[in-house]
Amino acid sequence: MSALEKCPPLTRQSVQEAHKRIEPYIHRTPVITCHTINILASTPQAERCPSSGLNTASESAPHDRNQHGNALEYKARPNVKLFFKCENQQKIGAFKARGAFHALGRLVEEEGIENVRQKGVVTHSSGNHAQALALAAKTFEVPAHIVMPTISTPSKISGTKSHGANVIFSGSTSDEREAVVADVIEKTGATLVPPYDHPNIILGQGTQALELEEQVEDMLAHDPTLGIPSKTRLDAVIAPIGGGGMLSGICVALEGTGIKVFGAEPNFEGANDAELGLKQNKRIDKVKTLTIADGLRTPVGDIPWKIITDKSKLAGIYSVDEVQIKAALRLAMERAKLFIEPSAAVPLAVILYNEEFRKLVEREAGPDGWNVGIILSGGNTTMEAIAKLFQAAEKEAERAESKVTTNGERVAENVAG
């Protein structure tokens, strides 16, 4: 990887330059709004109808009795207009394409294309970074070796292979993984392009924030009713955090703009290492979790940690549980019609269900309200994975696909429109 000291400084300007470098290779993904979700987010949890049945297009109090009990006491009423940055529609279906293209581009700038092609690149990744680097490498005709744990989602494995990368499987622990990577480097001289713990990666990921900022300004100039009246720009952005490459990139990109940056994490089995680490003022360097937010199972890296512990860069991190992530995932799909992976639903889950965060937004946004950007980080999941997440009792499922009447009869229908 490019030597750290030769990397550009971690500043907004560096992100702007990174953006110019990668622009021809990535998509300027759309930013969209959803009236229904704005209303839900601006309604106290206490006032949203708890779901009366899994098949009802319900308001989104998660379907858990415990939750319902507490939800009645949750009265925060933030006034928000949400702007979704659709990185699920990015090249390879996730924001990681940005970091990969930037890191590889910088490597080629520094060492020359011939050298890079001769040595190749290597990384270890279970998912989106694997596909991202595979695509960037294919684009520059650089050999790519991707070390993937055997546990990786099959669709991500085959996605990586489809870009021509050489996929090598490793055992589950980081030691085993790093051993295989070291092997590859020894045999091929390949350069390591890590998934998040490097400035070039961080700068690449940060470019999405520049686009989001600009796109919202343009949208509001064109149609002010999309946002808070008389406001011309974003007040805040919330994004998921796993390794921290994206969140820290966003912090760097938006520094000095006055736009506050928040992080969103799962808290299942200690996946909220960033949130807890910030509280105890010490980075947690090991995480073992099977949260459904499979892109966020990793602890925060060293360089991202330095950025997110800077209170002038990051305003805070909030976490949500598995049920809340599922509920937000359902809403993003069923209401906003956006196909996203579970990790991408985490920030929306925080806005809808984390009462601590909702109180903060209510306080800071005041009666005026806030324009809040939400990063939808990726859309790499499969119908089978969704089926598993949302399997209902067969009876209710049959009702959902309208094959039986409310009385249990099975009839075919001459149903108009």
Place this chain on the structure above:
Amino acid sequence: MADIARCPPLTRSSVQTAHKRIQSYIHRTPVVTCETLNLLASTPQSERCPSSDPNIASEPAPHDGKQNEGASKCTARPKVKLFFKCENQQRIGAFKARGAFHALGRLIEEEGIENVRKKGVVTHSSGNHAQALALAARTHGVPAHIVMPTISTPSKIAGTQALGAHVLFSGSTSEEREAVVADVIKETGATLVPPYDHPDIILGQGTQALELEQQVEDMLAQDPSLGISGKKKLDAVIAPIGGGGMLGGICVALHGTGIKVFGAEPEFEGANDAELGLKQDKRIESVKTLTIADGLRTPVGDIPWSIITDKQKLAGIYSVTEEQIKAALRLIMERAKLFVEPSAAVPLAVVLYNEEFRKVLGREAGEEGWNLGIVLSGGNTTMEAIAKLFEAPKKTEERAEAKVTTNGEKVAENVAG
């Protein structure tokens, strides 16, 4: 309903006027492109890899032994660039909002708002038209009575009720449904707003074609690489057909432009009544099918029939199997990251799997290729319905959600990016 005699004529100009009427009430939904789907559509079926494992994001030869065999003989190689009109992101999640707002708007023009508010409106619909009319009615402060079969998708029932409509349930047959409607009219004097068999509805639905036509021209002017080189506009459009309100409207909207219009139907249990009817030159008036394309279970109405039998207006209708619809649905979600309902996947299924249509495309598009618009008619389905459609055996599910290794071990992972 507005008296047919007083309706505007079914011409492109009338659709343009209809668009002006409803513009402020509906969304000008986005048009998106997807390189992966362009590539798949332009590759012969015989050259696409059949899936060896349902959990792999495979090329989409449908996962049926018979189909795979047949696929090796399917060698048509049409050259196409696809443009998806995202009516799944329309008000109430489907294109039906257009027809409802137009029909109600014309009714108000003719009878005056006070009259219409006094009498109210009524319709029978199992799905999207119910929600659409409920929304239009609420917008204008008009009472709405919606008769829904007990078999309707629960989320669509709830959606309709949430919009303030008075929902009445009826039995499954059209006689029972129409009896309840007649009852309501007798008691309330409400005006019937049918789901598709009326000029005002057809003109409303047609407005999406005007937008699509213009949006593609704008997109190609800005970035010609999105389409066939040297071409500035669409060559053809393909849309689903159930009752025929939308397809009829699109035919009328594009008449005289040179843009060819095609229809797409499910064939399961005789759902392809339009395709068969055209072949035998006689409208089929009764359909009893449980196709997963639940919005398309109805036979074509009289007025739409008179439009689609005009070869100058409609170039042809093609049908697909349930497996093919599912495969296309998977692709739209997993590759293009768009959340659509099964009915909306039918046109893409035709483009990808109907060899007869692919031969037509290959012939008519020639060496140059065609810019082809595809209407994604709606996104009103639920996680449970999808789960039911795509249930996989236990082992493969756990692999899909990355909980077991390829060797069957269950481990938690410190997985990087």
